[in-house]
Amino acid sequence: MGRRKHEANRETAEVKETLIEAAINLFAEKGFSSVTTKSIGERAGVNSAMIYYYFADKDAIFHQCLASLIDRISTTYHSKIENQESPAAIISSWLETHRTAPDNIVNLLKLMMDYSRSDVKNPMIDAQVERFYDIERSLIASAVPSGTAQDDLLLSRSDLAYFVSTHLDGIIARSILEKDYRIDEALDRLLAVFRKLSGSD
Numbered sequence: 001m002g003r004r005k006h007e008a009n010r011e012t013a014e015v016k017e018t019l020i021e022a023a024i025n026l027f028a029e030k031g032f033s034s035v036t037t038k039s040i041g042e043r044a045g046v047n048s049a050m051i052y053y054y055f056a057d058k059d060a061i062f063h064q065c066l067a068s069l070i071d072r073i074s075t076t077y078h079s080k081i082e083n084q085e086s087p088a089a090i091i092s093s094w095l096e097t098h099r100t101a102p103d104n105i106v107n108l109l110k111l112m113m114d115y116s117r118s119d120v121k122n123p124m125i126d127a128q129v130e131r132f133y134d135i136e137r138s139l140i141a142s143a144v145p146s147g148t149a150q151d152d153l154l155l156s157r158s159d160l161a162y163f164v165s166t167h168l169d170g171i172i173a174r175s176i177l178e179k180d181y182r183i184d185e186a187l188d189r190l191l192a193v194f195r196k197l198s199g200s201d
Contacts, residue, residue: 016054016064018044024065028110032062032118059122062115066128069108074135076101091143091194094136095187098168102175102183108132109172136168137161144198155197164194 022044026035037058041048055061080100081093098105112129140161155163171186194200 012054015046019046019051019054019061020064020068023061024069024107024111027062027065027114028107031114032058032111032120037061059120059125062111063122063124063128066108066111066125066132069104069111070128070132070135072104073097073101073108073132076104077139087143087145087198087200090139091191094139094143095168095191098172099184099187102172105172106176109169110176113173133165136165140164140194143194145200160194160197163197164190 019040023035023040026040026043035058037051038048040061041051051061055064077093077097080096081089084090084093112132115125115129137158138161141157144157144160167190171183171190174186175181175183
């Protein structure tokens with residue numbers, strides 16, 4: 001009995017992951033309003049009627065897509081920083097995450113931008129968007145050397161975190177608009193600016 005239950009749970013998890021992956025790609029390609037649960041089922045190879053066994057509605061799928069992308073990005077970051085806790089390692093690892101795993105970052109930004117333009121307002125989805133930026137701004141703020149006095153900073157830690165976070169969005173958005181845009185160069189320039197503004201240059 002226990003073994004059968006374990007197998008059933010594993011199968012459920014695999015189907016959910018397949019649906020999430022299909023939904024991420026569809027939402028990124030077509031936008032929230034143009035995607036239906038039926039189209040997600042078709043892309044995933046799952047009977048659309050069965051989707052409601054795994055998710056309450058399309059909002060729930062979208063929410064899970066955001067959560068999954070944020071978790072993937074966070075996992076990539078932690079795999080790069082490992083046990084390094086220096087300010088230089090923190091900011092370098094976060095930017096390196098954007099450099100080496102751009103698909104997850106691009107898809108996350110596409111989904112968040114599309115959601116912000118839609119008429120849909122869902123507290124659970126809003127919380128995921130806020131969660132990502134809380135993680136990002138906290139990381140960036142912690143990358144300011146601890147010995148740097150507030151008076152020595154050209155911007156406060158929170159303002160600097162907001163500036164870098166917004167600039168990162170701009171880099172990713174431009175890479176979506178311009179096929180030949182050099183993300184590497186843009187990230188290198190941003191790192192140089194961060195070091196200058198944070199007093200770690």
